Amino acid sequence: MIGSPSTDLTSKFALDTKGLGDLKQSAKAGSPAALKEAATQFEAMFINMMMKSMRDATPQEGMMDNQQSKMFTGMLDQQMSQNLAKRGVGLADMLTRQLTSNQMGAQALAIGADGTSDTGAAGKAAAAATAVAPLQGMPPGKDAATIMKTGLSTPGAAPLPLTTATGRVQTPHVRAFQEKLHAHAAEAERATGVPAKFMLGQAALESGWGKRMIRNADGTNSNNLFGIKAGPGWKGKVATAVTTEYVNGRPQQKVEKFRAYDTPADSFKDYANMLAKNPRYEKVLASGGDASAFAHGLQRAGYATDPNYAAKLTRVIKNSLA
Structure with missing residues (x-):
């Protein structure tokens, strides 16, 4: 008997589009394992956006700084983000618990194969956050989409956006x-x-x-x-x-x-x-x-x-x- 393809992308190359395609199919089928894996990939995407912001905030100049080195650095960051997400920083677990408790399918977090660009990643993060009900531990009246846009501001103070004008999440x-x-x-x-x-x-x-x-x-x-x-x-x-x-x-x-x-x-x-x-x-x-x-x-x-x-x-x- 042939088993279903593995959707564990954390052990694969970060740019494996076939693995993402398998994950989409599993998510459509409503697999609980796919829900967990989709949440983990969302976490990896979130970590990758933070790493990009850190790179951009660091002065880059010298013989080794060119378009080719930036390309390979970006690939390295994607792989590192995926590996860090496998250990987990807590976001995937919160998403999984919240989606499960509200009987929401894994389709809400299904990730497309084009989620590697800055704008696309930020758009998918906001879309996934919008699909999620208020996360556990968040202030009353603040859902994930609002947090993505304004952050956890002090009551009475004008809120500052959590993302930059270019869609990057602030470190x-x-x-x-x-x-x-x-x-x-x-x-x-x-x-x-x-x-x-x-x-x-x-x-x-x-x-x-x-x-x-x-x-x-x-x-x-x-x-x-x-x-x-x-x-x-x-x-x-x-x-x-x-x-x-x-x-x-x-x-x-x-x-x-x-x-x-x-x-x-x-x-x-x-x-x-x-x-x-x-x-x-x-x-x-x-x-x-x-x-x-x-x-x-x-x-x-x-x-x-x-x-x-x-x-x-x-x-x-x-x-x-x-």
Whole structure:
């Protein structure tokens, strides 16, 4: 007797379209095993979107960074996502329990063979989430589709999208960085007209998402989110650090003095004041809602010496922030 084909895709190549076809057929037949496997593949897809967001938030430059290496890196990420989903992070189990308890067939999570593109993956994730009733442990009135769009925002606060404009799901450290500083960025936006998202992107680039902050002599945080140096006219606190400056296109290590602040809010206020009052940044303020124009305006005004600064900043704003 010939048994039904195995739908366990976690032990197969991530791009095995035949395996996905078998899974679709099993899902149509209402197989409980197919329901579990479809939920696992949804989890793998979710993990893969997070890995893509992490890749996009990491500066990529060098001899080994090209279209071919990106293609193979993407394939590697897909396989790793599939292997991680086999262990499970809990999402597949929640989906399976919820679908089973509501007597919903595995067809709700059947995955098509074209789910490898960014837009397609995000669309399928949203569609699958819409098909699922509120997940166990989620706040009342918040179903999975709403969570995918807005995240778990604080009551009374304006919700931030959980996905970026390009459909990528934000990684936890990016999400935490944006939620922590969003109110300060919004205040700076009211003072300058520059979108809060643009300033958050620059703070992320300059501080490594808050993980490479300049330190004071006693080891405390300088709260200098924008890498603003302490010139002769600065009367506040000062922190000294080694920084990379580009001279004639070549990176050089230099010891520089930077401004230090008591709080992150003070950093945003000083940054907004600098943009508003320094004539060098007039065109930056006039860039409107164009992320690329904002980034290139900063570079032309001499904000940074890195020749790739504008490209890096544009990538962070567009691909990583909601």
